[in-house]
Amino acid sequence: MNRTSRLLSTVAGALWLACACLAPTARAGLAEATPPAAPPTAGDAAATTAPPATGDAAAPPPGAAADSGDFKTLDQEVQSMKKDVIDLNKDLFVLEEELLFPANTQVAVYVSMDVGTFFALDSVTVKIDNKQVKNYLYTAREADALLKGGVQQIYLGNLKVGKHELVAFFTGKGPVERDYRRGATINFDKGVGAKYLELKISDKVAKHQPEFLIKDWE
Amino acid sequence: MRAIPAKLVLLACLAFGSANLCLADAPTMVGQEAPDFTLKALGGANLRLSEFRGQVVLVNFWARWANDTRREMPALNRINTTYGRAGLVVLGISIDDDLRRAQDFADSMKVSYPVMFDTGSEIGRDYQLGRLPMTILVDRSGVVRYSHLGYKRGDDRLYLDHIRELLRE
Numbered sequence: 001m002n003r004t005s006r007l008l009s010t011v012a013g014a015l016w017l018a019c020a021c022l023a024p025t026a027r028a029g030l031a032e033a034t035p036p037a038a039p040p041t042a043g044d045a046a047a048t049t050a051p052p053a054t055g056d057a058a059a060p061p062p063g064a065a066a067d068s069g070d071f072k073t074l075d076q077e078v079q080s081m082k083k084d085v086i087d088l089n090k091d092l093f094v095l096e097e098e099l100l101f102p103a104n105t106q107v108a109v110y111v112s113m114d115v116g117t118f119f120a121l122d123s124v125t126v127k128i129d130n131k132q133v134k135n136y137l138y139t140a141r142e143a144d145a146l147l148k149g150g151v152q153q154i155y156l157g158n159l160k161v162g163k164h165e166l167v168a169f170f171t172g173k174g175p176v177e178r179d180y181r182r183g184a185t186i187n188f189d190k191g192v193g194a195k196y197l198e199l200k201i202s203d204k205v206a207k208h209q210p211e212f213l214i215k216d217w218e
Numbered sequence: 219m220r221a222i223p224a225k226l227v228l229l230a231c232l233a234f235g236s237a238n239l240c241l242a243d244a245p246t247m248v249g250q251e252a253p254d255f256t257l258k259a260l261g262g263a264n265l266r267l268s269e270f271r272g273q274v275v276l277v278n279f280w281a282r283w284a285n286d287t288r289r290e291m292p293a294l295n296r297i298n299t300t301y302g303r304a305g306l307v308v309l310g311i312s313i314d315d316d317l318r319r320a321q322d323f324a325d326s327m328k329v330s331y332p333v334m335f336d337t338g339s340e341i342g343r344d345y346q347l348g349r350l351p352m353t354i355l356v357d358r359s360g361v362v363r364y365s366h367l368g369y370k371r372g373d374d375r376l377y378l379d380h381i382r383e384l385l386r387e
Binding site for chain 2: 122123136137138139140141142
């Protein structure tokens with residue numbers, strides 16, 4: 001309820017800002033569209049086009065400062081509105097996750113990779129309680145992103161409270177470009193809170209082999 | 219006397235309809251976002267459709283046992299060679315159950331574009347495959363714009379018209 005009211009207030013704020021931003025633009029458009037009340041006389045034209053007699057030719061015209069100020073304000077408003085939209089999107093995403101995967105049943109599995117000299121990742125298969133829940137093929141770009149320090153959420157699901165087993169199979173190219181398939185297992189207790197597990201691929205330099213670990217984040 | 223023109227009209231409609239069916243835009247997929255997929259290509263690399271966002275993608279579903287496939291592949295080869303540099307990506311997806319024979323078939327056809335294998339037929343279900351071969355054109359924003367069922371002589375010219383249109387956008 002608290003979150004919903006916060007969301008509603010954010011939406012209302014975003015709408016208000018949108019109106020605030022659009023109003024000056026609309027006014028400017030109207031001003032442009034409205035024809036002048038009377039055609040300017042020759043004298044008026046001279047007055048508007050003649051350079052200032054005081055010698056401050058470099059000084060901006062009187063309306064320029066106000067215009068730049070308006071633009072600055074408008075830009076700030078647009079930026080603030082963008083930030084609000086991003087925040088709103090984040091809140092909606094979190095809300096959706098909370099609804100679909102409540103904390104008391106939520107299990108999230110992540111994949112990370114370190115170094116990767118001895119292993120080129122091709123795919124990961126995740127089994128929970130002997131049931132395949134995910135099989136993910138990695139493109140070259142995705143594998144590269146993992147090597148650069150990216151962490152991927154490979155699975156998000158629900159599990160009952162109690163003891164469970166997770167088995168992950170990693171396939172790819174091992175040392176000397178050989179096909180490589182390895183598994184890792186973890187037995188974990190799902191408590192009342194959300195459970196986070198990390199599948200870690202790293203290099204075991206001493207053995208010149210890749211290492212596959214599953215870390216249970218408490 | 220009045221019945222004859224009505225029958226003629228009906229026959230003409232049926233003939234027009236069936237001719238259109240071969241190259242008809244499948245109304246179920248056109249205009250929708252192309253379902254994303256990742257598949258292993260013949261060379262061993264994994265390819266994901268969404269990674270080609272920003273390019274025009276021609277996805278050709280084929281099977282070794284579909285007669286038109288043998289006639290369509292050389293045409294797609296030519297299209298890939300000509301328009302690859304202009305921003306077109308051609309992807310072939312085999313839905314054959316027998317992976318080895320499908321690989322042999324693709325090798326024998328000397329295809330120049332990536333050939334992938336949907337052995338589980340999941341992608342085929344997502345794309346609501348009706349008749350094979352089936353060719354889909356996805357625009358730069360990832361939306362299915364044209365869908366062609368089957369292949370007959372001259373269809374490649376139709377593909378080219380659509381490809382040129384999408385590349386110009």
